[in-house]
Amino acid sequence: xxxxxxxxxxxxxxxxxxxxxxxxxxxxxxxxxxxxxxxxxxxxxxxxxxxxxxxxxxxxxxxxxxxxxxxxxxxxxxxxxxxxxxxxxxxxxxxxxxxxxxxxxxxxxxxxxxxxxxxxxxxxxxxxxxxxxxxxxxxxxxxxxxxx
Numbered sequence: 449x450x451x452x453x454x455x456x457x458x459x460x461x462x463x464x465x466x467x468x469x470x471x472x473x474x475x476x477x478x479x480x481x482x483x484x485x486x487x488x489x490x491x492x493x494x495x496x497x498x499x500x501x502x503x504x505x506x507x508x509x510x511x512x513x514x515x516x517x518x519x520x521x522x523x524x525x526x527x528x529x530x531x532x533x534x535x536x537x538x539x540x541x542x543x544x545x546x547x548x549x550x551x552x553x554x555x556x557x558x559x560x561x562x563x564x565x566x567x568x569x570x571x572x573x574x575x576x577x578x579x580x581x582x583x584x585x586x587x588x589x590x591x592x593x594x595x596x
Contacts, residue, residue: 454530456484457492458582461501461526465518465583472504472511492530499529518583524574534571540564 459482467473475493479486493512496502503515528534535541539548540563551557
């Protein structure tokens with residue numbers, strides 16, 4: 449399950465992809481527009497900056513910008529920075545593998561087999577979707593129903 453940290457990070461990154469062309473964006477503006485607690489957002493954006501996905505500038509005209517074009521930032525990279533490996537169980541992780549203590553035979557484990565497929569499906573979507581793709585997505589128009 450996606451954590452609040454990763455969800456807020458994705459929302460902030462999409463906001464920056466949509467509004468960053470005009471220059472740096474203030475944390476307060478992102479927090480207000482996306483309804484994210486500012487202190488939590490501070491920590492999230494600092495983590496993304498430290499991993500090279502964001503740049504920041506202090507002082508007048510300061511704020512955050514994307515460190516590289518939105519079309520070259522994969523959603524999977526953002527999620528991994530904020531939530532860690534995509535695998536739902538550690539024994540199928542590609543970056544943080546650890547054998548399960550209660551598993552007798554990994555090769556015969558049905559749970560491991562299915563969770564490996566889950567990991568692959570998640571990675572296939574997140575690693576083939578760019579931040580630009582997300583920024584270009586439109587919210588569906590509300591369907592108005594008039595029943596009398």
